Amino acid sequence: MSKYYLDYLEQLESEAIHIMREVAGQFEKPALLFSGGKDSITLVRLAEKAFRPGKFPFPLVHIDTGHNFREALDYRDNMVKQMGEKLIVRYVEDTIKEKKLAEPKGKFASRNALQTYTLLDTIEEFGFDACIGGARRDEEKARAKERIFSVRDEFGSWDPKLQRPELWNIYNGKIHKGENVRCFPISNWTELDVWNYIKKENIPLPSIYFAHERECVVTNQNQLIAVSDFIQIEPSDKIVKKKVRYRTVGDMTCTAAVESDASTIDDIVKEIAISRLSERGETRIDDQVSEAAMEDRKKGGYF
Amino acid sequence: MDILRFITAGSVDDGKSTLIGRLLYDSKSILADQLAAIEKQSKNKDKGEIDLAILTDGLRAEREQGITIDVAYKYFSTPKRKFIIADAPGHIQYTRNMVTGASNSDLVVILIDARKGVIEQTKRHSIIASLLALPHVVVAINKMDLVNYDEKVYNQIVTDYKNIQEQLGIKNPRFIPISALSGENIVDPSANMKWYKGGTLITILENVELKNDINLTDARFPVQYVIRPQTDDLHDYRGYAGKLTSGILKVGDKISVLPAGHKSTIKLIEKDGKPVDEAFAPQSVIVHLADEIDISRGDVIVREGNEPTVTQDIEVLLCWMDAKAMEVGSKYLIQHNNKQIRCAVKGIEYKLDVNTLEKQTSVAAAQLNDVCKVTLKTARPIAVDSYAKLRTNGGAVLIDETSYVTVGACIIQ
Structure with missing residues (x-):
């Protein structure tokens, strides 16, 4: 093998660093949306590679639904303290009170849609012109069609039919006042690529990604939702104690755990490689509402 | 393992989406829940047939109208390679999408309907592939099942294409007879076309030589961002961050900064925070120069004597x-x-x-x-x-x- 050879992870890494630096170079007030999940943790590592020994040219922004896993929040706070980067947290709870929003009903209701309001308010509050996010095109079919630089109007809306052609490695981030761009450096990564990268880079993760004992409610679709203060337990509920881990980190109310013994990154990579279910299909209750659930949310300003 | 980025070009009914669905399905990249969703939507689900084309139809309008309106990206891997497919629509009004998809591709699969042969759209797709200088071209003659797997039909189309390939600007295309619908010569060899001695589509995609496609001769380093921490311990630090789009840069190289033409020497190259002796395309690195010259985003660092x-x-x-x-x-x-x-x-x-x-x-x-x-x-x-x-x-x-x-x-x- 020639010494001038990059393997697929190195190629993906370099592409992502290039995109991050384009964001830094093109925008006045960018932000990195950080959720505490593995994809945004990967983004943080890529930002370190792109900008160290300098500081990040953007703050980390967390839109807190109030239904987070404690472990993910602890990880977030710890990470930010160690890195010395700026973290901005805005709460969906506050938006609900301020705007008197109706909370979605139902036991495993998701605040995912409400998150959009808080996100748009936060963008306005700080005047962010670009938001870096960890969305991947392999996640979902509407995402498969979105550009790496995705221009959103004042309302945060995505218009799939009016996307700018994106050619070569040229990213056109020119926008009018009030518009903003969502930038997706790991668009071309798959779930397995992310895990392989985490393994290669030895990136620490919140503990909920690894197998642990947990009390869960069994849903009608046989999914496992953690017992927490956010869910009202009824006598008819079937509660089980299982060894589980999380494949994605979302709200405690609508993110399902998977049964697993995987306690190391190696185990997880093996498990994902042979999994017969997609990440969102297996773990996100909110994506299963309709065929176009994600498309509709994106049009409404969601990531 | 490396990455092959490819685009599929075909007209509306050439079976392009079916081909992509087939590649994903036969390489076991479609997961059970995704398959369940496809089965639910397939028109002939009662007959047990699933419509693989549905996999690439992402948006509501596409599903409703049964067309593809924009470039969609799909991902799969085999133990040899990671593949990124740009699925670009084939109708005439969407030429811009094929140009977009082709701009980042290493290879194009041009689909020809075996019943129709080389038609105007085949030429258009070939010409666009040629304009965008795609290094590798595969001409896949699809729907062989509808022409009784006839070798003569296949050979005639190959001859027709070869007669015009030079004029179209296509060099060394590979030809393959396939049926995307029934999955023949895609991942599994066809029992009905034993006369075809070449490899399946996936073996071609897995084995196309890519390493010569990266230019390592002409160093071009567009500066994206200047890193200046301005802290006490890094007071004089001034690093130029960017991605080498081609070529190799080494510490000690004499360089020019264009368009201004300032000259200097490379003092240090950093990758992942560590000094390295050299960097090569397509790595993202930080370059330091020996002299303090005015460089900003948009300038390009090149080796002296090899300049754009x-x-x-x-x-x-x-x-x-x-x-x-x-x-x-x-x-x-x-x-x-x-x-x-x-x-x-x-x-x-x-x-x-x-x-x-x-x-x-x-x-x-x-x-x-x-x-x-x-x-x-x-x-x-x-x-x-x-x-x-x-x-x-x-x-x-x-x-x-x-x-x-x-x-x-x-x-x-």
Whole structure:
């Protein structure tokens, strides 16, 4: 093998660093949306590679639904303290009170849609012109069609039919006042690529990604939702104690755990490689509402 | 393991989406829940047939109208390679999408319907692949099941294509007879076409040699961002961050910074925070120079003696991508790598018919999907290579000055 050879992870890494630096170079007030999940943790590592020994040219922004896993929040706070980067947290709870929003009903209701309001308010509050996010095109079919630089109007809306052609490695981030761009450096990564990268880079993760004992409610679709203060337990509920881990980190109310013994990154990579279910299909209750659930949310300003 | 990026080109009924669905399905990249969703939507689900084309139809309008309106990206891997597919629509009004998808691809799979043979769209797709200098071309003759797997039909199409390939600008295409619908010669060999001795489509995709496609001769390092921590311990730190789009840079290399032409020497190269002796394309690194010279985003660092052309007058083949026509005299922003400057259209030399390669002169405007040879004047000098010489430094886009929409793709001559 020639010494001038990059393997697929190195190629993906370099592409992502290039995109991050384009964001830094093109925008006045960018932000990195950080959720505490593995994809945004990967983004943080890529930002370190792109900008160290300098500081990040953007703050980390967390839109807190109030239904987070404690472990993910602890990880977030710890990470930010160690890195010395700026973290901005805005709460969906506050938006609900301020705007008197109706909370979605139902036991495993998701605040995912409400998150959009808080996100748009936060963008306005700080005047962010670009938001870096960890969305991947392999996640979902509407995402498969979105550009790496995705221009959103004042309302945060995505218009799939009016996307700018994106050619070569040229990213056109020119926008009018009030518009903003969502930038997706790991668009071309798959779930397995992310895990392989985490393994290669030895990136620490919140503990909920690894197998642990947990009390869960069994849903009608046989999914496992953690017992927490956010869910009202009824006598008819079937509660089980299982060894589980999380494949994605979302709200405690609508993110399902998977049964697993995987306690190391190696185990997880093996498990994902042979999994017969997609990440969102297996773990996100909110994506299963309709065929176009994600498309509709994106049009409404969601990531 | 490396990455192959490819595009599939075919007209509406050539079975392009079915082919992609088949590649994903047979390489076991479709997961059980995704399959369940497809089965639910398949028209002939009662007969046990699933419609693999549904996999690539992402948006509601596409599902409703049964068409593909934009480039969709799909991912799969085999133990040998990671694959990124750009699925670009084939209808005529969406030529811009094929240009977009092809711009980042290493290979194109051109689909031909065995019943129809080489038609106008085959030529158009080949010409676009040639204009965008895709290094590898596979011509897949699909729907062989509908012509009784007849070797003669296949051979005739191969001959027809070979007769015009030179004229279309296609070098060394590979040919393969397939049936995407029944999954023959895609991942599994066909029992009905034993006369075909070549490999399946997936073996071709897995084994195409990619390492020669990266240019390691002409170093081009567009500066994206200047890193200046300005802290007490890093007071004098000044690093130029960017991605080497081609070539190799070594510590000690004498360099020029273009377009200004300042000279210096590379003092240090950093990757992942550590010093390295050299960097090569397509790595992202930080470069430090021996002299304090004025460098900012948009400048390009190159090796002295191997320099791109610094000019304000550029000739391009322009693929027009906007509904609003481009007229001679109009002004735009041109973005080349990460540099954006104003430019004006000085003249249209000819319009190229992408179906026939005929050149039409005396053209006053370029309409959506037109390809024209155009001269541009930029407001300040830019450092460019011809696309034919260096694909990674020979492409640019035009941006509308008021809407900021990307309206044209420039292939620099």
